[in-house]
Amino acid sequence: MPSAAGQSSDDNGVPPKLPTPPHIRPQAEPGAGPVAGPVDDKTQQRLQKVVSKQLSAFAHNDFVSALGCSVPEFRQSWTPDAFRQLIRSGYAPMMDYRKATFGPARRAADSAFMPVEIVTAQGNTVAYMYILRHLGHSAIGQTTLKKAPGPHSAPAVDAWLVDTVSPLSLDQDLRMPYPGSGEPDHDIKIREA
DSSP states (O other): OOTTTTTOOOOOOOOOOOOOOOOOOOSSSSSSSOEEEEOOOHHHHHHHHHHHHHHHHHTOHHHHHHTTTTTTTHHHHHHHHHHHHHHHOOOOHHHTEEEEEEOOOOETTEEEEEEEEEEEEEEEEEEEEEEEEEEEEOOOOSSSSSSSSSOOOBBOOOEEEEEEEEOOTTTSSOEOOOOOOOOOOOOOEEEEE
């Protein structure tokens, strides 16, 4: 699933080239950019819950719910039928999902990066990098996640939603450093949910 910025397919139904996950620079000096670091257990569980909900919706052919797990810009750009075609053409294993294991997520600013390994009903294994965005307590329209207090308040959310999903090669080196942390590189260990 592409990012909210580039989601159309060409006239032949070929999905667009997938974006590369953003590069996260080590913070060598103040203001140099975001630092990627591990998330706490509560955030890891929240991220896994969003991804699991979307995968379950795919497996049940419920593209309204699957689309609801995406950031608002993406939801506004896609119909459920167009989203179904995108998943069928470029992410078909997600529709046949039976089991997922999650690697430890890492966060930089309002984005979290989480590797997810999926096992299909046929026993095939595929991997994806889910990039999720935290919406904080910002007011946005057309959400059913949580209402802000007060009689005239716009809906407010404190949620993680799917921004981008990119395929990963299972033999890809998933050794990911914590830039700027002073810690050595850590291997990503996939763990079952």
